[in-house]
Amino acid sequence: MPGNDPLAALREALALSPDNVPLRQHLAESLLGSGQPEQAEAEFKAALALAPESTGLKLGLARAFLAQQKASAALVILEAMVQRRDAPGLAHVLLARLQFGRGEVPQAVAQYKLGVEKDPAAADLAFAGQLGIDSTAEDSEVVDGRMRAAWDEPGGAATEIERPKINFESVGGMEALKEEIRLKIIHPLNHPELYKAYGKAIGGGMLMYGPPGCGKTHLARATAGEIKAAFIAVGINDVLDMWIGNSERNLHALFEQARENKPCVLFFDEADALGAKRSDMHHAGNRHLINQFLAEMDGIQSSNEGLLILAATNSPWHLDPAFRRPGRFDRVLFVPPPDAAARASILRILVKGKPVQDLDLNLLAKKTDQFSGADLKAVVDLAIEGKLREALKAGVPKPLTTADLLAASAQLKPTTKEWFATARNHALYSNQGGVYDDILKYLKLT
Helix, strand or coil, X not given: CHHHCCCHHHHHHHHHCCCCHHHHHHHHHHHHHCCCHHHHHHHHHHHHHHCCCCHHHHHHHHHHHHHCCCHHHHHXXXXXXXXXXXXXXXXXXXXXHHHHHCCCHHHHHHHHHHHHHHCHHHCCHHHHHHHXXXXXXXXXXXXXXXXXXXXXXXXXCCCCXXXXXXXXXXXXXXXXXXXXXHHHHHHHHHCHXXXXXXXXXXXXXXXXXXXXXCCHHHHHHHHHHHCCCEEEEECHHHHCCCEECHHHHHHHHHHHHHHCCCCEEEEECCHHHHCECHHHCCCHHHHHHHHHHHHHXXXXXXCCCCEEEEEEECCHHHECHHHHCCCCCCEEEECCCCCHHHHHHHHHHHHCCCCECCCCHHHHHHHCCCCCHHHHHHHHHHHHHHHHHHHHHHCCCCCXXXXXXXXXHHCCCCCHHHHHHHHHHHHHHCCHHHCCHHHHHHCCCC
């Protein structure tokens, strides 16, 4: 029934006037406010295609990215916005949050103060407290924008342990990557006696990099499911703490939790935020965290046998080179956008269980060149919205067709192009040791 969708009237009005930017922005804001950030992202992008210079739309898209934890995508928008004198105060505050999450505390303090100076309504007192701004506590002091703990507390961070139900069959394409993971992770666990005969330890680390939305996190979770291992997903918020020294303790606690649940896949998303180049840091707090990370990976105090450390990043050039030494992330794997066969496989998974009719997945795969897995999900979601509109009017569900998905894909652009524009420069001009040769091969520049 139309009455079940509070945004039905707004959608119908937009269907009659698809180029109405304020109406589309209103729908996007409503979707974001109702906890539907993926749909909000699609609407903000559609509105920006009509009004590419709109500050409000850019800020809205950044908020939609943040709501989905797409930190890198949000960072690109916000960094460009704050270069303008007319940037809203909220843009500076949101950028400060991202900088704080990356450990760039002094920069975060400066951005936050500038944002509040421009717009007092953008102030966030809880976040200001994390930054150590205007702190009046008698038993703490502000150091580099963070508070130093005045007492020692036992314990540390702990996060949820998953037992993933998915495996490699749930991952479309990526056959070469799967084979690398089998060789490095799965075969050692299934044939421990062979590996021990050759003196090869069971465990180790692999770093996956590539454009956002191409399935790095999904592949990590499927790896744990493939070997029926525990899975611990670590985000920057699980580690970083406003008290000096607590971040290192949190990281140690997470490694200990993984060691106690072996075999275990310990997965670090946005790894560059925790392991940025020490040469780029201006204060010691973050360098201590990276040193702790390296020590944990080396297993100096505890054995990492049976501990599988996976990490994902969209910006491998920001990662400290020490992480790529043997025994740490000694396998660096490029995760490209899915090829045509993989796109067809991903679409098959995405439409499974939904009403469909005579879908030509090969044609759809051909027409969605350079689309990431996340982009393909956006295509399916957009097509389903159109069919829901029809079903609400007709009172019966109608199946998805090839034409529906082609029409949806025509409204979206692949998000990977922006990443490759940056990656190309690093691969051409900062490719010491050939670590980014896979990017050059993908772009056919070699």
